[in-house]
Amino acid sequence: MSKKPLETWLALNLMYIKANQADLAYNGSMKPDYVQQAVAPLAKRSAAEATATARALFALTKPRLAFFTILTAIATYVATADGHGLLHACVTLFGVSCSAGGALSLNQWLERKLDARMERTCQRPLPARQVSPRSALLFSASLSFIGILTLGTMVSPISAFLALTTILVYGFVYTPLKRRTRWATEIGALSGALPPLIGTAATGNPTAPIGTSLFLIILIWQMPHFYAIGWRYRADYRNAGFRLLSTRDYDGRKTARWTLGYSLALLALPIVLYGFGLAALPLLIAATLAGSDLTLAAFRFCRSKSEQSSKRLFFATIRYLPIALTGACIPY
Numbered sequence: 001m002s003k004k005p006l007e008t009w010l011a012l013n014l015m016y017i018k019a020n021q022a023d024l025a026y027n028g029s030m031k032p033d034y035v036q037q038a039v040a041p042l043a044k045r046s047a048a049e050a051t052a053t054a055r056a057l058f059a060l061t062k063p064r065l066a067f068f069t070i071l072t073a074i075a076t077y078v079a080t081a082d083g084h085g086l087l088h089a090c091v092t093l094f095g096v097s098c099s100a101g102g103a104l105s106l107n108q109w110l111e112r113k114l115d116a117r118m119e120r121t122c123q124r125p126l127p128a129r130q131v132s133p134r135s136a137l138l139f140s141a142s143l144s145f146i147g148i149l150t151l152g153t154m155v156s157p158i159s160a161f162l163a164l165t166t167i168l169v170y171g172f173v174y175t176p177l178k179r180r181t182r183w184a185t186e187i188g189a190l191s192g193a194l195p196p197l198i199g200t201a202a203t204g205n206p207t208a209p210i211g212t213s214l215f216l217i218i219l220i221w222q223m224p225h226f227y228a229i230g231w232r233y234r235a236d237y238r239n240a241g242f243r244l245l246s247t248r249d250y251d252g253r254k255t256a257r258w259t260l261g262y263s264l265a266l267l268a269l270p271i272v273l274y275g276f277g278l279a280a281l282p283l284l285i286a287a288t289l290a291g292s293d294l295t296l297a298a299f300r301f302c303r304s305k306s307e308q309s310s311k312r313l314f315f316a317t318i319r320y321l322p323i324a325l326t327g328a329c330i331p332y
């Protein structure tokens, strides 16, 4: 017998003896240390794997973006709720959150191959292979189904219809159009602006002025918001094959002009809404303050299209949201 098989044979015998000892120890209801030592890392590993999968699934919902879109629905819900009670509010929040998570994870599933080609997105759960495409699709479909079912059966059919429209427009209109036309941003903005209407529909006031006002505000707000991002990551988007305003605008002048135009429109909008009786004074004040800050950032972006000024513009758009939403919630 050569040395190797002998060693293997001895090792197998040792394992057999140890296994028998383990059996004896179990029968005597005593867990031997080395069994614990062998099992503990396995249990630890499966717990760590479950946590990693849960984290990856959560990341599929684009949590920060989802949080803010949910906030726009909550703002109009709060502004129009009239004795609906805490349970109704919680159920609405649950339905809206599931629908938002379903929509945003569907987009990641649809764009998994393109996301792999961009530096900004290549670490997302699907291109990073933290979750399989099948699980991601199942997760997205389940969240969307639960969200729409909850809104439809326990909140209001109109809110469910609007949530479904949001998911369909975002997933099946905006997402494929991103590779075909620069106007995809304007079309996609429709889905991003619908959540405030879901909020008013949830309280049974689908035509409440605050819903219309926030729908229009968020619709226009998305343009400077995204043009800032589109400019900053233009090379990344271009390489991946997206057709944005910025991917063919080599000196950035067009992007800056459109950004400034939309920012000025956003600044004027609350005044018009107030004039037509669609917005109250707190919203007018808050949106004008935040809009001035954003317009200033847009002017600076026109002067210098540096990475720093596009970042500043992006953060001005992010600041805009909580300020305007607070104004929308203040009763007047």
Ligand code: HEM
Residues within 6 Å of the ligand: 062, 064, 065, 068, 069, 072, 120, 185, 186, 188, 189, 192, 193, 218, 222, 225, 226, 229, 318, 321
């Ligand atoms: C046409 C519509 C929209 C487009 C194309 C768009 C695109 C994006 C992109 C690409 C980012 C990531 C920026 C980065 O990686 O640095 C981002 C960030 C963000 N977006 Fe939007 N967005 C849109 C609409 C919205 C809407 C409707 C909201 C909320 C009401 C929103 C809220 C946010 C927030 C809070 C962030 C920062 C958090 C983060 O980086 O994840 N966006 N947006």
Ligand SMILES: CC(C)=CCC/C(C)=C/CC/C(C)=C/COP(=O)(O)OP(=O)(O)O
Residues within 6 Å of the ligand: 069, 096, 097, 099, 100, 103, 104, 107, 111, 163, 166, 167, 170, 174, 188, 189, 191, 192, 195, 198
């Ligand atoms: C209640 C409910 C259903 C809410 C969902 C709201 C919703 C669909 C928001 C999405 C807004 C939007 C167009 C984001 C851009 O995604 P992108 O694909 O351009 O971003 P990416 O390049 O980072 O993937």
